[in-house]
Amino acid sequence: SRSINLAVIPGDGIGQEVVAQGLKVLRAVLPQDVKLETREFDFGARRYHATGETLTDADVEALKQHDAILLGAIGDPSVPSGVLERGFLLKLRFLFDHYVNLRPSRLLPGVATPLAGQPEIDFIVVREGTEGPYTGNGGSIRTGTPHEVATEVSVNTAYGVERVVRDAFARAQARPRKKLTLVHKNNVLAYAGHLWTNIFNKVAKEFPDVTTDYLHVDAATIFLVTDPARFDVIVTDNLFGDIITDLAAAVSGGIGVAASGNINPSGAFPSMFEPVHGSAPDIAGQGKADPSATILSVALLLRHLGYEAEAARIEAAVSEDLAARGDSVRTTDEIGDALAVRVAG
Amino acid sequence: SRSINLAVIPGDGIGQEVVAQGLKVLRAVLPQDVKLETREFDFGARRYHATGETLTDADVEALKQHDAILLGAIGDPSVPSGVLERGFLLKLRFLFDHYVNLRPSRLLPGVATPLAGQPEIDFIVVREGTEGPYTGNGGSIRTGTPHEVATEVSVNTAYGVERVVRDAFARAQARPRKKLTLVHKNNVLAYAGHLWTNIFNKVAKEFPDVTTDYLHVDAATIFLVTDPARFDVIVTDNLFGDIITDLAAAVSGGIGVAASGNINPSGAFPSMFEPVHGSAPDIAGQGKADPSATILSVALLLRHLGYEAEAARIEAAVSEDLAARGDSVRTTDEIGDALAVRVAG
Ligand SMILES: CC(C)[C@H](C(=O)O)[C@@H](O)C(=O)O
Ligand SMILES: CC(C)[C@H](C(=O)O)[C@@H](O)C(=O)O
Numbered sequence: 117s118r119s120i121n122l123a124v125i126p127g128d129g130i131g132q133e134v135v136a137q138g139l140k141v142l143r144a145v146l147p148q149d150v151k152l153e154t155r156e157f158d159f160g161a162r163r164y165h166a167t168g169e170t171l172t173d174a175d176v177e178a179l180k181q182h183d184a185i186l187l188g189a190i191g192d193p194s195v196p197s198g199v200l201e202r203g204f205l206l207k208l209r210f211l212f213d214h215y216v217n218l219r220p221s222r223l224l225p226g227v228a229t230p231l232a233g234q235p236e237i238d239f240i241v242v243r244e245g246t247e248g249p250y251t252g253n254g255g256s257i258r259t260g261t262p263h264e265v266a267t268e269v270s271v272n273t274a275y276g277v278e279r280v281v282r283d284a285f286a287r288a289q290a291r292p293r294k295k296l297t298l299v300h301k302n303n304v305l306a307y308a309g310h311l312w313t314n315i316f317n318k319v320a321k322e323f324p325d326v327t328t329d330y331l332h333v334d335a336a337t338i339f340l341v342t343d344p345a346r347f348d349v350i351v352t353d354n355l356f357g358d359i360i361t362d363l364a365a366a367v368s369g370g371i372g373v374a375a376s377g378n379i380n381p382s383g384a385f386p387s388m389f390e391p392v393h394g395s396a397p398d399i400a401g402q403g404k405a406d407p408s409a410t411i412l413s414v415a416l417l418l419r420h421l422g423y424e425a426e427a428a429r430i431e432a433a434v435s436e437d438l439a440a441r442g443d444s445v446r447t448t449d450e451i452g453d454a455l456a457v458r459v460a461g
Numbered sequence: 462s463r464s465i466n467l468a469v470i471p472g473d474g475i476g477q478e479v480v481a482q483g484l485k486v487l488r489a490v491l492p493q494d495v496k497l498e499t500r501e502f503d504f505g506a507r508r509y510h511a512t513g514e515t516l517t518d519a520d521v522e523a524l525k526q527h528d529a530i531l532l533g534a535i536g537d538p539s540v541p542s543g544v545l546e547r548g549f550l551l552k553l554r555f556l557f558d559h560y561v562n563l564r565p566s567r568l569l570p571g572v573a574t575p576l577a578g579q580p581e582i583d584f585i586v587v588r589e590g591t592e593g594p595y596t597g598n599g600g601s602i603r604t605g606t607p608h609e610v611a612t613e614v615s616v617n618t619a620y621g622v623e624r625v626v627r628d629a630f631a632r633a634q635a636r637p638r639k640k641l642t643l644v645h646k647n648n649v650l651a652y653a654g655h656l657w658t659n660i661f662n663k664v665a666k667e668f669p670d671v672t673t674d675y676l677h678v679d680a681a682t683i684f685l686v687t688d689p690a691r692f693d694v695i696v697t698d699n700l701f702g703d704i705i706t707d708l709a710a711a712v713s714g715g716i717g718v719a720a721s722g723n724i725n726p727s728g729a730f731p732s733m734f735e736p737v738h739g740s741a742p743d744i745a746g747q748g749k750a751d752p753s754a755t756i757l758s759v760a761l762l763l764r765h766l767g768y769e770a771e772a773a774r775i776e777a778a779v780s781e782d783l784a785a786r787g788d789s790v791r792t793t794d795e796i797g798d799a800l801a802v803r804v805a806g
């Protein structure tokens with residue numbers, strides 16, 4: 117009999133509420149014969165304030181014992197900017213070698229977009245997750261003086277770029293349009309840009325049925341608002357991916373419905389699934405948060421673990437729910453309930 | 462009697478056409494007593510192909526003899542990506558210490574935007590122009606092998622950050638809303654982020670009447686499409702500024718009307734004014750390019766040289782022209798003529 121051993125990290129702010137709905141829908145969609153075991157972890161601001169810890173070695177070992185991780189959101193204004201981000205979220209992405217940061221963007225029927233004319237939007241961004249400007253390499257001398265110099269080093273390796281580019285080509289090949297766009301800034305960041313461009317062009321030869329193109333990141337932001345339909349699959353570096361996926365989420369219905377997966381395709385470490393949104397402390401505990409992004413992240417989690425039919429059922433349920441919701445204002449719990457009913461039905 | 466000694470660099474593609482209109486409008490708006498002298502320089506793809514040069518020491522000396530520079534656009538597909546960008550455009554920004562890269566965004570009446578509901582957009586971005594990831598620091602080892610490592614170093618100094626932050630505060634203070642937003646990614650790029658944030662907070666104390674806030678660059682892209690009216694003045698680093706100003710141009714009428722100034726406020730070197738758009742080789746020589754962005758860049762040039770009334774006249778003319786244009790398709794030349802008439806009248 118099958119089983120899923122899931123690590124659950126509700127985290128801070130609305131993380132608690134949305135993860136509860138994610139689990140509700142997960143339980144509703146799973147076939148009877150699949151045994152779901154969950155273990156909750158208390159990472160985030162409260163643990164940090166209580167113990168000063170963000171993620172200990174023992175935590176990492178405990179997390180490793182799971183098939184996957186479901187994360188709500190980490191972050192609170194009471195903790196200095198960056199402490200939880202670098203001490204927990206990025207640390208985990210790097211330790212568990214989540215080199216494919218997968219972020220789909222689909223504008224579902226009935227969903228509002230800030231763009232005029234309700235354009236067709238259906239693309240995925242494959243964001244590199246373990247290199248680039250996110251490595252924490254850098255430093256500062258004469259800190260706090262008028263002579264301070266602060267550096268940040270973007271580190272890019274052929275090994276790291278090739279594996280994520282290869283993953284993106286495979287994803288593009290599996291989609292009807294079979295189109296892959298490399299986004300970088302190779303006219304300015306020449307060293308990293310040449311590495312990315314050369315590897316992209318080399319791997320392209322192995323995927324002759326995939327159409328390719330290249331855009332500078334600045335131009336990509338223009339197309340994301342003027343012609344998002346031009347995109348099918350995008351592959352890009354860690355920082356550019358961070359920036360364009362928030363923009364992509366904004367144009368395709370907002371961060372209330374933007375899901376993401378931090379994936380280690382080799383399976384050597386558990387992959388982690390989380391909504392793109394943050395902990396939104398201003399609305400926490402009020403039942404105002406939209407759990408759809410977390411529930412769609414559960415779909416990505418199921419797909420990653422091989423439950424394709426269940427993943428598709430969640431995605432269809434969210435589509436139908438959004439199309440049907442009209443102007444009704446529903447609580448976090450009500451949306452979770454409605455989706456649990458749909459996926460079970 | 463007054464005079465302007467202007468270096469003119471038409472450059473590649475549509476650069477030629479739009480600069481011609483910029484000069485036409487400049488001549489029409491200048492009072493009789495101002496003597497305009499222009500010298501044209503042939504930088505760009507043709508010069509590069511003919512001589513292999515992008516910008517020689519002698520060129521730099523010659524450019525220094527001018528009060529300001531008007532640039533069309535540099536770049537052509539026949540030249541490898543980055544050669545002209547780094548060998549000419551960025552080289553000049555760095556050599557002439559253009560640390561204020563000024564990019565206003567205003568959605569003018571009658572201008573189409575990809576955003577629904579025609580939002581109010583009227584902000585300026587002060588992009589740092591001489592530091593950050595644009596310094597060309599970086600390198601590659603084992604280049605072209607499976608073991609390549611390529612780095613890019615973002616270099617940030619207290620000196621460089623403070624002067625541009627100070628400039629942005631002064632600009633914010635001079636505007637009715639007096640609001641300044643710092644855009645960075647200080648939760649990930651901790652060293653550079655702390656430097657920017659600390660200096661921003663320190664300088665803020667000297668401008669108590671300026672309201673300040675902070676946004677991560679990813680969040681800033683969301684607000685640029687969901688609530689652009691929240692922005693008044695933005696100050697940001699070289700790369701983030703590159704990205705968000707293209708997005709800002711897209712939402713506020715497109716790069717056909719986006720102007721920019723590469724400014725050295727001390728006056729030690731000539732400042733350079735250019736449309737945000739590129740050389741657009743696909744439409745070059747067909748009279749299809751909108752010269753408005755170049756003409757608005759001429760307005761920034763005039764303001765920089767102290768001709769405030771003339772700058773305002775050009776901006777008003779472009780506003781009126783855009784509001785009046787309806788669906789008529791006009792050539793580059795016709796738009797330039799219409800604006801020359803308006804500013805003279
Ligand atoms: C919280 C932050 C460190 C993170 C990132 O920059 O990757 C977030 O913006 C994201 O996109 O998941
Ligand atoms: C052409 C390129 C080097 C340049 C930049 O990145 O600064 C351009 O995109 C700009 O914004 O002026």
